[in-house]
Amino acid sequence: MIELTIDGTKVRVEKGTSVLEAAKEMGITIPTLCYYPGLSSYGECRVCLVEVVKGKNRSSLEASCAMPVEQGLVIRTNSEKAKKARKLVVELLIASCPTSKTLQDMASNMGINRIRFKIKDRGCILCGRCVRYCKEQMRSGGIGFVGRGTSRRVATAFGVTPAECRNCGGCEWICPVCERACTANNLINGLCGGCQNLAPVETCAICTGCSESVGAHGHTVY
């Protein structure tokens, strides 16, 4: 058993547990996106960042899903530093995939009230859930990542449906974007402001309430 401190409370968990799972056992919720129980951890989305305290004035941010517990770790799941980074990460994610309801809800919960970046709807957040599901659960490996940097995408080899694909639909089912698409067509500052988003939307004093139709880029606040 390994003892560590999460948010000031000591906890003993089995070796090999991730920090995320240890926090979950204590009833602490850490937002996640690329993590999915039953799939290997990947550490891509960085939404589950927590602050790892290393001495008096030193700390670092780590993805809790991919971090195994260690004896004597001191973790802060809800510190300002962690929250600030998470918020910016979600902001970046919405900017590249504004139609995901999962992301829009997450933004609402975190109190994000505007997206400051250019919206480039790529329709995918490259969380790799589908890739890992196909490989680990279906034992297929029909899809994978292609390219690098911003041109990275999920695809089949050479764009041809491979023999390994059994049309199980698992990739679609597990996708946090396809699964629940945000259908709101009035994005304000990149946020949908629809069903769950209760965060006050920041708009400019001049155009609030104006009848002008708002495009996908939303109002720009100067």
Added chain:
Amino acid sequence: MKKLGSAVELEQLRKKIASQRDPKRTCIVTSVGTCGLARGAAGVAQAISAELKKDGLNGSVDLRTTGCHGFCEIEPVVVIYPKRIVYQHVTPADVPEIISETVSKGKIITRLLYTNPATGRKIVREQTIPFYGKQYRLLTDSIRFIDPHNIEDYIALGGYSALCKVLFDMHPEEVLDEISRSGLRGRGGAGFPTFRKWESARNAPSYDGIRYVICNADEGDPGAYMDRSLLEGNPHSVIEGMIIGAYTMGSHHGYVYVRNEYPLAVENLRIALDQARQYGLLGRNILGSNFDFDIKISRGGGAFICGESTALMASLEGRIGEPRPKHIHTALKGLYGRPTNLNNVETWANVPLIINRGAKWYTTIGTEGSKGTKIFSLVGKINNTGLVEVPMGITLREMVYDIGGGIRGGKKFKAVQTGGPSGGCIPESLIDLPIDFDRLAESGSMMGSGGMIVMDEGTCMVDMARYFVKFLTEESCGKCVPCREGLDRMLDILTDITEGRGKKEDIELLEELGDVIKEASLCGLGGTAPNPVLSTIRYFRDEYEAHITDRRCPAGVCKALITFTVDAVNCTGCRVCARECPQGAISGEKKEIHFIDQGKCIKCGLCRDLCKFDAVLVS
């Protein structure tokens, strides 16, 4: 060649080689590293060989082709031993004269000599060129004596004697202790103490006893080429270092992961490995010591990220080159899940030196926290570009003015970018900063692999930051969000600023984004990627503000923010600019003041470069 079966046989071979060589005999050395080849050194070497044959001198004069001597600016270089007469910018047409005058009669051809720009004097001997004056060439000096295709050159210089010492006189623990006392830190960039890595890889449990050592030669930084030069010029020093490391860690399998864009380095390394195997210095039972070790070459596929240790190992295994979280170090679980030690080319090349001359001697060079020398590639707007090896702790001023010979064209020094694309900028106010791992990190930059790009007053810092961020956006593996999306948005903001669409809050947003990318990214690439932006904001904030609030580029670089006009006072009406303008945007009769049509002007800057009277103004 019969395999060498013992240390004694190696010493005998060394003596035999020495007895066959006469140090007084004339030897013509041509440097044919990549930099030399680019300027036609291959033709020169061929011409020399043909000319000697023609004159019947091929029996009495030796020929040698080596790697880059360091001073890339004066390539192709021909050095004539034993007097070490150096000729610069040699063309095949100069060769007959060199043979008939210098080689046969001992006369010096003044035309081909290097001129000291400070004094205007011609310099005859290579070692008196001021570029080499303040250098301390521990690793690179031997390159000029070694034909990388001939292992005997390396052995003649005492090569593989450190290996003998280690294999027959030292316990692995003693080697580790020696490396520990030497204070050697990894030359790949982060400066991690080498012995710690070795110690953990040595002590880490491996279920089947297999351990790996890897040489990281995936040098992808724009403007950095010291690893290439070492592999091209002196591959055996790297191989010897790796064997010593493998002996210390109990490894029998080694890899050199090298960029495929370095064909000459790959070729020279392959030949060196083959020769080392033939001589019994690699493979089974090295020098009769019962120690087995062999090295394979793995060529990279052109991804910058594969210089990162975990991505490199993934690529070596045949998977996508992307990093994984390093909660379990590669020293414990690396390549194929076995303990793995990865060091940079330069680190490996330091190892034989430390073993041969002792840790005590090594610690006399350098500063408190950084020992030894470091190779930098000094490039950019500087008079003497080339590979520079200096003791740690040398100041930036010495680098730029004493070794580099000052700024090109008499312009003003502005900043130097160290550590490759993810390093930071050091401004003129910090020019007396001693260069070592810790001081560079304090100043917001880093040692990195040792690229050093010098910038003059004509460089726009926002544009420069944009260039590096663009490089990193393309080279990010795209796995984690802060690096992939964050850098992309950072590039958008910087592009907006350079194109005159900057907003007031952009600087703040860049800083916030930079901080989060640094903290939240998965690997070292994202962890350092915002450095060029953050350090330029730190030292050149006024330039960002000028772009945003005044819509003005102080350096006159950002095309959207500048206009070219003709100065009515200075223009002589020579028509040079009008003739050469690719757009035909300049009009005006001879001896009359010219006029630039802003509608046609594409702001290429050709007119400004061509004008001899400084009559083209940029505003």
